[in-house]
Amino acid sequence: xxxxxxxxxxxxxxxxxxxxxxxxxxxxxxxxxxxxxxxxxxxxxxxxxxxxxxxxxxxxxxxxxxxxxxxxxxxxxxxxxxxxxxxxxxxxxxxxxxxxxxxxxxxxxxxxxxxxxxxxxxxxxxxxxxxxxxxxxxxxxxxxxxxxxxxxxxxxxxxxxxxxxxxxxxxxxxxxxxxxxxxxxxxxxxxxxxxxxxxxxxxxxx
Numbered sequence: 001x002x003x004x005x006x007x008x009x010x011x012x013x014x015x016x017x018x019x020x021x022x023x024x025x026x027x028x029x030x031x032x033x034x035x036x037x038x039x040x041x042x043x044x045x046x047x048x049x050x051x052x053x054x055x056x057x058x059x060x061x062x063x064x065x066x067x068x069x070x071x072x073x074x075x076x077x078x079x080x081x082x083x084x085x086x087x088x089x090x091x092x093x094x095x096x097x098x099x100x101x102x103x104x105x106x107x108x109x110x111x112x113x114x115x116x117x118x119x120x121x122x123x124x125x126x127x128x129x130x131x132x133x134x135x136x137x138x139x140x141x142x143x144x145x146x147x148x149x150x151x152x153x154x155x156x157x158x159x160x161x162x163x164x165x166x167x168x169x170x171x172x173x174x175x176x177x178x179x180x181x182x183x184x185x186x187x188x189x190x191x192x193x194x195x196x197x198x199x200x201x202x203x204x205x206x
Contacts, residue, residue, distance in 0.1 A: 045182065051146045052174050052186050055126055058140070059119055063101065063168060063190045067092055070107040072194070078162025081197045084111040090132065092204050097121045097151040099168075100129065103194075121151040126172075141174075148174045149183065157205035163195040164205060 067085045069075065075083035085091050085102050091111075092101045100118035102111060116132035124143040130136045141148055150173035158165045169189045176182035196204060 045184070048146065048174060048176055048182065048184050049186075051141065052172055052184060055140060055148075056170065056172050056186050056188055059170060059172075060188060060190050062103075062117055062119075063099075063170075064193050065103040066101040066192050066194065067196065068103040068194045070104050070109045075109075076197055078197050079199050081200050083109065086196055086200055086204075089203075090116055094153050094155055094168075097153075099153050102132075119151070121148055124148055126151065144177060146174050147177045148172070150174075150185070155205065157201065159198055159201075160195065162198050164198050164201050165195050166192045166205065168192065 069083045069085045072083070075081065076086070081087070085104060090100060090102065093099070098118065098120035100116070102116050104111075105115050106112065111132070113132045114130060116129060116135075118129035119140075120127050120129075120137065122137075124147045125139045126141045126148050127137040128140050130138055150171065152171045154169040154171075156167045156169070158167075167189055169187065171185060171187040173183065173185040175184075
């Protein structure tokens with residue numbers, strides 16, 4: 001009875017198989033890394049968009065009520081404005097990336113110290129004004145998690161039968177900290193609810 005020879009794998013065959021296995025493993029690892037990186041970037045973009053949108057919504061809500069005063073029918077007419085929310089630049093003004101305004105939060109017809117509001121951009125952080133005097137600002141965003149790179153305002157004034165309707169186009173830009181390529185910009189036109197007498201146009205719509 002003849003014995004059958006059992007042939008094993010040669011060293012070269014083992015090396016070729018090992019090399020092919022390593023190539024497949026490397027390709028799989030690369031694909032996984034790309035997938036994880038894409039997921040991370042999408043997550044960053046989602047957070048960035050969410051944070052910017054929240055800031056934009058907050059500013060929109062506040063600006064809608066700009067220069068509101070209780071019982072405006074008694075103090076405002078097309079030829080005059082006789083209340084503390086339309087008698088100076090602190091009631092509504094835009095300078096660079098800073099906007100200041102006020103509104104009658106407690107509906108008492110008087111301008112209390114916490115009724116001078118506003119927004120501005122300082123060192124990558126969006127700030128909100130909380131007091132008239134001394135002028136006080138608090139941070140709304142943290143530059144470590146959101147770098148605000150741009151804040152601009154464009155005012156449009158439209159006369160309407162003796163009154164002045166105003167709209168502010170707000171553009172807010174931001175980026176993921178230390179990653180300038182991960183940036184986004186949002187823009188919105190905000191129609192101010194409280195029209196002003198045309199008599200004060202030179203003060204608030206230069």
